[in-house]
Amino acid sequence: DQQVKQNSPSLSVQEGRISILNCDYTNSMFDYFLWYKKYPAEGPTFLISISSIKDKNEDGRFTVFLNKSAKHLSLHIVPSQPGDSAVYFCAVGDSGGSNYKLTFGKGTLLTVNP
């Protein structure tokens, strides 16, 4: 059973608007949450992260929100730019576990139209 779900396989937005990507997880032991961006023919690139002691983390145009009670995190991109078009993966981890591993969602393809 999937521990991390990204229920939207794709999302299309207009340049300048907000992009909101969502991710749900099932295990309350997860306490470390990340977003990665992936362009075609390249490896995933770390974008932004948040730990369970926070509910928001902001880095420029990118903000990650965490709702622990709902086991939900989201990535907001404002304003969206055509260069943001990529696949976005959310990943979750349990820093209290014996080994440090991440579990990835299946990804959401974001297309930002000029």
Added chain:
Amino acid sequence: NAGVTQTPKFRVLKTGQSMTLLCAQDMNHEYMYWYRQDPGMGLRLIHYSVGEGTTAKGEVPDGYNVSRLKKQNFLLGLESAAPSQTSVYFCASSYRDRGNQPQHFGDGTRLSIL
């Protein structure tokens, strides 16, 4: 500043052939990982290593072996390739410290098994 380098970038094998994928990192990371990415499946962990001389199984280890003889290198071996192993393989590495330590990825090896 190389980061994580994967060799080769592309390879075509026949069923039953063997090969080794090489991952090298120059960031002095303790942890290294091998993932495979298949359409609609996200990133799935094959094997990982928490230090030189150690390896452990991930989510989909069958048909693969790994070795970590040197801290900077992590090898993924296919002893008898099968068409089901056609995939894009990504290597990643990270620091050992718990907390917000993202994994850094290589650009992938595209492997086709005929």
